[in-house]
Amino acid sequence: MERNFVTKGRTMANRPLSPHLQIWKWGPHMTVSILHRISGDGMALVGLSVLLWWLGALAGGPESYETFHDHASSWYGMVVLVGLTWAFFNHMSSGIRHFVLDIGAGYEIDTNRTFSVVSIASGIVLTAAFWAVILLS
């Protein structure tokens, strides 16, 4: 067996693949993981762009801020802002879950499943609470 690894003819591409997505039974820990990536990379690409537009518009003065404000308060602007708020609270919740896992806790199957479901739910609940404060005050 060991001899195979030093044979020059064997390239990386010929190595056997590890079991991939389709072989696993779907569980909440997989959902929380992919949502962590989607919300994080979504904020990196969309969220930081909106942040820079907001700061650029403010630095440009009242007129450019007015343009930003019109787009941000339109229906599509609200979709983006609510989406970014969800992305933040979701990423925050699963990020805190990561800190718990980092100290070596929460790997038992039942605990892990519970943390995963709580993490996804708290992202949605915090988003709803945040917009309730803005819209109801």
Next chain:
Amino acid sequence: MGNGTSIGRVRGLGASHEGTNHWLMQRFTAVGNLVTVLFLGISLALLGDYSYASVAGWLSSPLPAFMIALLLISTFWHARLGLQILIEDYLHEPGTKFGAILLLNVASFAGAAFGLFCLARLVFAGGAA
């Protein structure tokens, strides 16, 4: 999983050749993001009035300006590290991967610098354009 060879343990760099630096920085900046983005979110939610005078006035005062400067550094750093993982996971050709990570670094530094410049202009010009 083993603990690597003796020389590998002494060098402490592992398969990534950079040790735990990426992993640790991702967590340090995560804490920075937690504090600064919550500050921004809660402040904006409580602000209520989103007119130019109100928002520019808030952002020009010392504590918000300081916190948003930290937010820019922390979030762009964190985003750079996170998008690097995305690139490393999905781009497998070495040249493409190198090019994408190069562009990512340029965009991250440029984005953070632009944000800090806009903030400085707003704060030091007293909001006047």
